[in-house]
Amino acid sequence: MFDFLEGYDVLGAFWMTVKLTALSALGSLVWGTLLAAMRVSPVPLMRGFGTAYVNIVRNIPLTVIIVFTSLGLADIFGMTMGASDDVDALSFRLAVLGLVAYTASFVCEAIRSGINTVPVGQAEAARAIGLSFSQVLSLIVLPQAFRSVIGPLANVLIALTKNTTVAAAIGVAEAALLMKEMIENEAQTLAIGAVFAFGFVVLTLPTGLFLGWLSKRLAVKR
Amino acid sequence: MKLRKVTAASATVLALALTATACGGDDSKDSSSGSGGGKIKIGIKYDQPGLGLKEPDGSFSGFDVDVATYVAKELGYKPDQIEWVETKSADRENALARGDVKFIAATYSINDERKQKVDFAGPYLLAHQDLLVKKDSDITKATDLNGKKLCSVTGSTSAQNIKNDIAPKAQLQQRGGYSECIAGLQSGAVDAVTTDDSILAGFAAQEQYKGQFKLAGLKLSNENYGIGVKKGDSATVDKINTALEKMVSDKAWDKAVQDNFGPADYKNEPAPKIGNIVK
Numbered sequence: 428m429f430d431f432l433e434g435y436d437v438l439g440a441f442w443m444t445v446k447l448t449a450l451s452a453l454g455s456l457v458w459g460t461l462l463a464a465m466r467v468s469p470v471p472l473m474r475g476f477g478t479a480y481v482n483i484v485r486n487i488p489l490t491v492i493i494v495f496t497s498l499g500l501a502d503i504f505g506m507t508m509g510a511s512d513d514v515d516a517l518s519f520r521l522a523v524l525g526l527v528a529y530t531a532s533f534v535c536e537a538i539r540s541g542i543n544t545v546p547v548g549q550a551e552a553a554r555a556i557g558l559s560f561s562q563v564l565s566l567i568v569l570p571q572a573f574r575s576v577i578g579p580l581a582n583v584l585i586a587l588t589k590n591t592t593v594a595a596a597i598g599v600a601e602a603a604l605l606m607k608e609m610i611e612n613e614a615q616t617l618a619i620g621a622v623f624a625f626g627f628v629v630l631t632l633p634t635g636l637f638l639g640w641l642s643k644r645l646a647v648k649r
Numbered sequence: 650m651k652l653r654k655v656t657a658a659s660a661t662v663l664a665l666a667l668t669a670t671a672c673g674g675d676d677s678k679d680s681s682s683g684s685g686g687g688k689i690k691i692g693i694k695y696d697q698p699g700l701g702l703k704e705p706d707g708s709f710s711g712f713d714v715d716v717a718t719y720v721a722k723e724l725g726y727k728p729d730q731i732e733w734v735e736t737k738s739a740d741r742e743n744a745l746a747r748g749d750v751k752f753i754a755a756t757y758s759i760n761d762e763r764k765q766k767v768d769f770a771g772p773y774l775l776a777h778q779d780l781l782v783k784k785d786s787d788i789t790k791a792t793d794l795n796g797k798k799l800c801s802v803t804g805s806t807s808a809q810n811i812k813n814d815i816a817p818k819a820q821l822q823q824r825g826g827y828s829e830c831i832a833g834l835q836s837g838a839v840d841a842v843t844t845d846d847s848i849l850a851g852f853a854a855q856e857q858y859k860g861q862f863k864l865a866g867l868k869l870s871n872e873n874y875g876i877g878v879k880k881g882d883s884a885t886v887d888k889i890n891t892a893l894e895k896m897v898s899d900k901a902w903d904k905a906v907q908d909n910f911g912p913a914d915y916k917n918e919p920a921p922k923i924g925n926i927v928k
Binding site for chain 1: 739804
């Protein structure tokens with residue numbers, strides 16, 4: 428029944444999905460944390476920028492963002508991201524850029540909700556012993572906040588894994604693009620769809636289970 | 650407690666499976682009742698200028714549309730009895746199998762895999778994979794493509810041909826739609842766009858691009874456009890074939906080609922013989 432799989436590098440395509448997910452997850456964790464720090468910072472300008480960024484970016488459809496990186500940034504503004512004569516590398520980097528820009532806004536909100544779980548007294552006490560804002564945040568608040576938002580961040584990660592399929596729109600050779608190729612050639616929509624759906628379940632289900640377990644173990648008991 | 654969880658889970662799975670089969674049952678019932686009512690449903694593309702395009706005012710234009718209208722007329726349906734249905738590439742086989750449409754005329758190349766799923770009437774047009782380049786471009790043969798930036802649509806046969814056979818060293822950029830590729834060609838971000846020459850001619854003939862692009866005329870592959878019909882419906886296939894033969898013999902075919910591709914300087918093949926598939 429699944430003999431149509433011959434001649435296609437399904438594992439390779441899913442490996443590309445994994446690479447996209449991993450790099451984008453890393454990038455959006457860093458950028459999202461910075462955004463969260465801005466949103467709780469005492470500087471009004473930074474708070475304003477963080478709020479505006481999150482509210483604008485998370486309300487733009489991901490497809491629009493990804494296509495804009497390719498048609499806008501690369502085609503019109505000539506951005507090359509250090510890959511001027513390798514189209515595949517360029518699309519990959521643009522896709523990661525788009526995914527990071529988008530996912531970071533969700534990461535930021537998850538972390539901000541974690542910050543809200545930390546009792547105000549903790550920050551006040553930290554300030555009272557003379558720590559600066561960045562010290563309060565990085566030494567006292569964020570470590571506790573992260574432990575309480577592993578669950579929500581797992582959701583963001585799973586959503587990100589599935590969102591990588593949008594990168595097919597600008598030609599990144601990941602799972603969704605191979606699926607399109609196979610449907611075009613083999614005319615077996617259901618069986619092919621099932622194979623790729625199964626692939627994504629294999630990717631995301633263990634992630635969810637593991638991070639769910641981790642969030643229970645690491646949660647700060649209050 | 651554990652046992653209850655397992656029972657609940659399996660009940661959910663069972664329920665889902667039942668719902669899924671129930672849907673399937675409904676669909677097949679629809680198909681048998683769908684043929685009545687004095688209307689005919691025809692599948693076309695909505696987004697390919699020159700072949701099948703939905704105009705802003707809601708009307709439809711293109712070569713596929715003209716052919717489908719002619720065939721419908723021969724089957725006994727006036728133009729106002731036609732109900733156009735959008736059938737995207739990935740959904741064509743299912744739309745026929747479900748009976749959503751009577752037949753599909755949507756740049757549907759006849760190939761062996763598809764023949765196992767649907768029956769084909771025709772072919773009614775022989776197209777070739779080709780390149781669209783800027784008017785002053787120096788790309789004249791396939792090997793010129795190596796190292797050049799080339800655009801095609803994600804997952805399309807044309808994109809795969811380039812990657813595997815024609816010019817593996819070309820920088821292939823895959824985009825969501827041909828209009829995005831054409832935009833890239835206009836801005837200079839890509840050097841060539843590739844797909845069937847009929848589709849490229851349709852884009853090049855559009856008002857806003859007139860005179861900017863040219864077809865390279867390379868004939869990189871043979872695409873035999875057929876009319877897809879539900880598997881096993883040989884009566885309809887025969888009727889459509891008769892209609893197509895008549896369309897060619899009374900010159901309506903030539904007029905349709907001229908109307909739709911004329912402005913793009915498209916050198917079309919002569920009308921193919923029914924059942925004559927060029928490999």
